[in-house]
Amino acid sequence: xxxxxxxxxxxxxxxxxxxxxxxxxxxxxxxxxxxxxxxxxxxxxxxxxxxxxxxxxxxxxxxxxxxxxxxxxxxxxxxxxxxxxxxxxxxxxxxxxxxxxxxxxxxxx
Amino acid sequence: xxxxxxxxxxxxxxxxxxxxxxxxxxxxxxxxxxxxxxxxxxxxxxxxxxxxxxxxxxxxxxxxxxxxxxxxxxxxxxxxxxxxxxxxxxxxxxxxxxxxxxxxxxxxxxxxxxxxxxxxxxxxxxxxxxxxxxxxxxxxxxxxxxxxxxxxxxxxxxxxxxxxxxxxxxxxxxxxxxxxxxxxxxxxxxxxxxxxxxxxxxxxxxxxxxxxxxxxxxxxxxxxxxxxxxxxxxxxxxxxxxxxxxxxxxxxxxxxxxxxxxxxxxxxxxxxxxxxxxxxxxxxxxxxxxxxxxxxxxxxxxxxxxxxxxxxxxxxxxxxxxxxxxxxxxxxxxxxxxxxxxxxxxxxxxxxxxxxxxxxxxxxxxxxxxxxxxxxxxxxxxxxxxxxxxxxxxxxxxxxxxxxxxxxxxxxxxxxxxxxxxxxxxxxxxxxxxxxxxxxxxxxxxxxxxxxxxxxxxxxxxxxxxxxxxxxxxxxxxxxxxxxxxxxxxxxxxxxxxxxxxxxxxxxxxxxxxxxxxxxxxxxxxxxxxxxxxxxxxxxxxxxxxxxxxxxxxxxxxxxxxxxxxxxxxxxxxxxxxxxxxxxxxxxxxxxxxxxxxxxxxxxxxxxxxxxxxxxxxxxxxxxxxxxxxxxxxxxxxxxxxxxxxxxxxxxxxxxxxxxxxxxxxxxxxxxxxxxxxxxxxxxxxxxxxxxxxxxxxxxxxxxxxxxxxxxxxxxxxxxxxxxxxxxxxxxxxxxxxxxxxxxxxxxxxxxxxxxxxxxxxxxxxxxxxxxxxxxxxxxxxxxxxxxxxxxxxxxxxxxxxxxxxxxxxxxxxxxxxxx
Ligand SMILES: Cc1cc2nc3c(=O)[nH]c(=O)nc-3n(C[C@H](O)[C@H](O)[C@H](O)COP(=O)(O)OP(=O)(O)OC[C@H]3O[C@@H](n4cnc5c(N)ncnc54)[C@H](O)[C@@H]3O)c2cc1C
Ligand code: SF4
Ligand code: FES
Numbered sequence: 003x004x005x006x007x008x009x010x011x012x013x014x015x016x017x018x019x020x021x022x023x024x025x026x027x028x029x030x031x032x033x034x035x036x037x038x039x040x041x042x043x044x045x046x047x048x049x050x051x052x053x054x055x056x057x058x059x060x061x062x063x064x065x066x067x068x069x070x071x072x073x074x075x076x077x078x079x080x081x082x083x084x085x086x087x088x089x090x091x092x093x094x095x096x097x098x099x100x101x102x103x104x105x106x107x108x109x110x111x
Numbered sequence: 112x113x114x115x116x117x118x119x120x121x122x123x124x125x126x127x128x129x130x131x132x133x134x135x136x137x138x139x140x141x142x143x144x145x146x147x148x149x150x151x152x153x154x155x156x157x158x159x160x161x162x163x164x165x166x167x168x169x170x171x172x173x174x175x176x177x178x179x180x181x182x183x184x185x186x187x188x189x190x191x192x193x194x195x196x197x198x199x200x201x202x203x204x205x206x207x208x209x210x211x212x213x214x215x216x217x218x219x220x221x222x223x224x225x226x227x228x229x230x231x232x233x234x235x236x237x238x239x240x241x242x243x244x245x246x247x248x249x250x251x252x253x254x255x256x257x258x259x260x261x262x263x264x265x266x267x268x269x270x271x272x273x274x275x276x277x278x279x280x281x282x283x284x285x286x287x288x289x290x291x292x293x294x295x296x297x298x299x300x301x302x303x304x305x306x307x308x309x310x311x312x313x314x315x316x317x318x319x320x321x322x323x324x325x326x327x328x329x330x331x332x333x334x335x336x337x338x339x340x341x342x343x344x345x346x347x348x349x350x351x352x353x354x355x356x357x358x359x360x361x362x363x364x365x366x367x368x369x370x371x372x373x374x375x376x377x378x379x380x381x382x383x384x385x386x387x388x389x390x391x392x393x394x395x396x397x398x399x400x401x402x403x404x405x406x407x408x409x410x411x412x413x414x415x416x417x418x419x420x421x422x423x424x425x426x427x428x429x430x431x432x433x434x435x436x437x438x439x440x441x442x443x444x445x446x447x448x449x450x451x452x453x454x455x456x457x458x459x460x461x462x463x464x465x466x467x468x469x470x471x472x473x474x475x476x477x478x479x480x481x482x483x484x485x486x487x488x489x490x491x492x493x494x495x496x497x498x499x500x501x502x503x504x505x506x507x508x509x510x511x512x513x514x515x516x517x518x519x520x521x522x523x524x525x526x527x528x529x530x531x532x533x534x535x536x537x538x539x540x541x542x543x544x545x546x547x548x549x550x551x552x553x554x555x556x557x558x559x560x561x562x563x564x565x566x567x568x569x570x571x572x573x574x575x576x577x578x579x580x581x582x583x584x585x586x587x588x589x590x591x592x593x594x595x596x597x598x599x600x601x602x603x604x605x606x607x608x609x610x611x612x613x614x615x616x617x618x619x620x621x622x623x624x625x626x627x628x629x630x631x632x633x634x635x636x637x638x639x640x641x642x643x644x645x646x647x648x649x650x651x652x653x654x655x656x657x658x659x660x661x662x663x664x665x666x667x668x669x670x671x672x673x674x675x676x677x678x679x680x681x682x683x684x685x686x687x688x689x690x691x692x693x694x695x696x697x698x699x700x701x702x703x704x705x706x707x708x709x710x711x712x713x714x715x716x717x718x719x720x721x722x723x724x725x726x727x728x729x730x731x732x733x734x735x736x737x738x739x740x741x742x743x744x745x746x747x748x749x750x751x752x753x754x755x756x757x758x759x760x761x762x763x764x765x766x767x768x769x770x771x772x773x774x775x776x777x778x779x780x781x782x783x784x785x786x787x788x789x790x791x792x793x794x795x796x797x798x799x800x801x802x803x804x805x806x807x808x809x810x811x812x813x814x815x816x817x818x819x820x821x822x823x824x825x826x827x828x829x830x831x832x833x834x835x836x837x838x839x840x841x842x843x844x845x846x847x848x849x850x851x852x853x854x855x856x857x858x859x860x861x862x863x864x865x866x867x868x869x870x871x872x873x874x875x876x877x878x879x880x881x882x883x884x885x886x887x888x889x890x891x892x893x894x895x896x897x898x899x900x901x902x903x904x905x906x907x908x909x910x911x912x913x914x915x916x917x918x919x920x921x922x923x924x925x926x927x928x929x930x931x
Contacts, residue, residue: 007921016659022918023919024919024921025921056675057663058640060635060636065635065636067662067663068671072636
């Protein structure tokens with residue numbers, strides 16, 4: 003069963019912005035889209051580990067601040083022609099709270 | 112609801128490119144069928160020349176294989192030409208009898224080689240150069256060796272001749288005119304070309320009029336009007352092309368030389384679109400892929416019901432695809448009355464360059480032997496850029512403007528080894544770029560950038576990448592830069608947006624996106640920062656800055672470094688600093704264990720390696736000591752560099768430091784299209800390097816020389832002298848006015864150097880020398896500064912945007928999770 007952790011209020015994350023969740027060994031970036039969808043990715047770009055949380059969010063994509071790779075928020079996959087994947091985590095929003103699980107999702111092929 | 116039916120006639124380059132663009136815009140909108148007369152999937156026709164020369168195989172030039180059509184759900188009916196369009200029943204009928212209904216029809220039937228109806232033109236062994244079948248025929252014929260005659264000394268004829276020669280035939284080119292490629296070359300360049308082709312073994316007969324083709328069961332010889340007779344086992348006719356319009360004509364669609372289309376690529380029957388070589392737009396028929404691809408884009412936009420793009424014609428350029436010969440031609444290179452010609456001739460080196468100027472703008476460019484700068488000249492030509500200030504060095508090329516690093520890449524990129532590094536920022540070698548272009552079938556700079564990363568960072572290698580691209584693709588391939596859409600989210604250019612925001616009083620980003628019919632819901636990382644800037648610059652009092660549309664550096668008011676840490680640079684007005692300030696900086700470094708501090712080139716101190724969470728506390732300490740943000744991270748006013756000046760220096764003529772402080776106090780905090788730097792030197796010894804700054808002042812005994820448009824960055828550019836003034840007040844007013852002009856009119860991410868080059872020094876002088884305009888500009892600048900001169904560090908130290916800097920911790924009972 004998924005272990006959900008109550009992380010923050012939805013409004014703690016700016017629209018088209020992100021927040022960083024600190025775990026003991028790495029950071030997770032929470033993104034909020036214009037339509038209030040929330041996604042969670044390991045805060046490391048598959049290219050050279052750039053902090054994805056610091057990128058610009060547009061639609062359901064974030065552009066890495068270091069070298070402009072575009073990462074799909076729902077899968078963590080880099081957009082073609084780049085290849086690579088940032089691990090993603092299950093998140094959901096319930097009653098205005100953001101719930102996160104730390105079980106890495108199986109990577110989409 | 113069933114989908115609308117789109118039928119494409121002509122499975123060639125322009126038609127299929129239109130489908131590709133359409134699928135990008137509206138993947139689901141049509142059920143698409145394609146009729147192609149050739150039995151192949153879509154291939155790169157341009158590459159037939161290298162195939163004939165044996166440099167490539169047929170399989171290398173397929174652009175979209177059968178699987179692609181299947182994946183897109185497109186029905187491909189190949190090897191079956193359409194013979195009739197029934198506009199009343201909205202159906203097309205093919206040779207096989209097959210019929211297909213359409214809601215919209217796209218005609219892209221291309222062109223056919225012109226075959227002069229000489230006696231004997233129907234003999235076996237006489238052929239045009241157009242498609243795979245022609246190339247296979249020629250390759251087959253060449254296997255027997257023997258003699259070939261190519262009629263026509265234009266681009267295509269020479270490429271055919273070169274191919275046949277390489278395949279072992281003895282080739283003679285017959286040309287009616289007195290020089291080769293007369294539409295692209297002047298006499299001198301044509302002579303050079305002919306000599307080097309002769310050296311390879313081609314023979315030429317100029318002013319040669321073919322009278323008859325002789326033979327019985329197949330071609331044996333060619334007879335000229337003057338009676339000469341040439342043996343021939345193969346005759347290739349390459350004397351021009353004729354748009355394929357019969358099908359359209361028979362259906363009653365209005366045609367002249369080609370099928371007449373409007374700016375939206377619609378024929379006189381609005382359900383029927385046409386693109387490619389079969390089309391005549393504003394009187395012109397194009398025979399190169401670049402303009403056809405622009406047409407494709409516009410047609411797709413309309414087919415997708417977006418209806419905002421317009422095709423307004425293209426400027427074209429030509430390169431000859433004969434490996435080892437460098438030849439570039441664009442525009443009008445035969446000078447007319449009132450034109451000026453710049454000429455460089457170096458016969459020993461085999462180099463010939465000619466530029467034709469009219470009203471200080473490039474009208475034509477012709478390069479032989481060294482074509483590296485072709486793309487640069489072509490972009491100046493398309494921009495209509497004023498080149499008066501470049502004149503002296505224009506012919507020597509772009510690298511002579513001082514292009515750090517790439518200047519000696521040599522005249523010919525294609526002669527570089529595959530291992531040569533082209534893009535220094537991303538470490539991309541020539542071989543990678545060539546491979547991407549040929550294996551993936553790329554045609555545009557944007558595609559090369561996406562696939563290789565080359566030229567996607569600083570841009571200094573763009574010219575080289577373009578040179579590689581066009582030597583492979585064979586011509587100038589991109590849209591007029593000022594019409595280039597800002598990014599993939601829109602069809603509108605920077606200039607359209609700057610103007611539109613003002614004219615239509617668009618005051619927030621949603622309004623702009625709606626007005627200009629953005630294709631994405633909230634833009635992308637390219638357009639959002641640009642729009643945010645344009646709105647901020649235009650409506651300083653009204654527009655509320657959008658943090659989420661700023662690049663992280665500006666959002667966090669520090670420079671992000673490669674390891675994700677930040678650097679902090681406090682402002683030191685005019686480079687002055689007090690012991691207390693120095694102590695405060697030192698204390699910050701101790702308290703927060705800043706790993707490195709460094710004095711920068713802009714006479715300030717940079718603190719490196721700071722964790723984002725520590726930023727607000729550091730700023731609080733610095734602001735207690737009276738220091739504000741140095742904006743070293745922003746598209747903003749950076750520094751004002753100064754020298755010692757009159758107070759101390761024995762040469763100083765004025766108080767350069769004092770003036771520097773005043774200038775920096777005037778301009779700090781101001782957002783710009785790009786970074787912006789000032790400097791003041793106390794005398795012409797110019798210790799503050801004022802002549803490579805965006806706005807520089809050189810003090811002299813009698814006053815102040817003002818300089819603009821300098822750049823010490825990727826491409827060093829020395830300033831232009833704007834004027835001389837007498838008082839500090841005037842310096843400040845000119846500085847404010849110039850800055851504001853740049854802020855209001857330059858494109859986002861365009862520094863003053865390229866901006867000044869683009870609009871021309873005279874244009875800026877005209878505006879600033881008019882007292883009323885100058886004062887109004889300066890006034891608008893001062894007004895905008897009211898809202899800009901707020902120290903962002905202080906605000907954040909006091910808690911603004913706190914979420915940006917605080918990480919969320921896991922609740923205590925989960926804190927151990929996530930360990931690996
Ligand atoms: C050897 C060669 C070298 C070239 N080099 C260059 C170069 O270096 N740079 C450059 O920019 N351009 C070059 N060109 C020109 C470029 O290839 C053309 O401009 C471009 O291919 C035109 O595209 P299009 O779609 O209009 O026509 P095409 O690509 O010719 O496509 C038209 C297609 O329609 C098909 N067709 C015609 N009638 C019918 C019908 N009734 N039913 C079904 N199908 C039909 C034809 O068979 C053909 O496949 C070159 C051309 C050739 C032949
Ligand atoms: S520019 Fe002139 S005044 Fe300034 S330091 Fe140099 S020599 Fe002295
Ligand atoms: S680290 Fe993300 S793009 Fe390079």
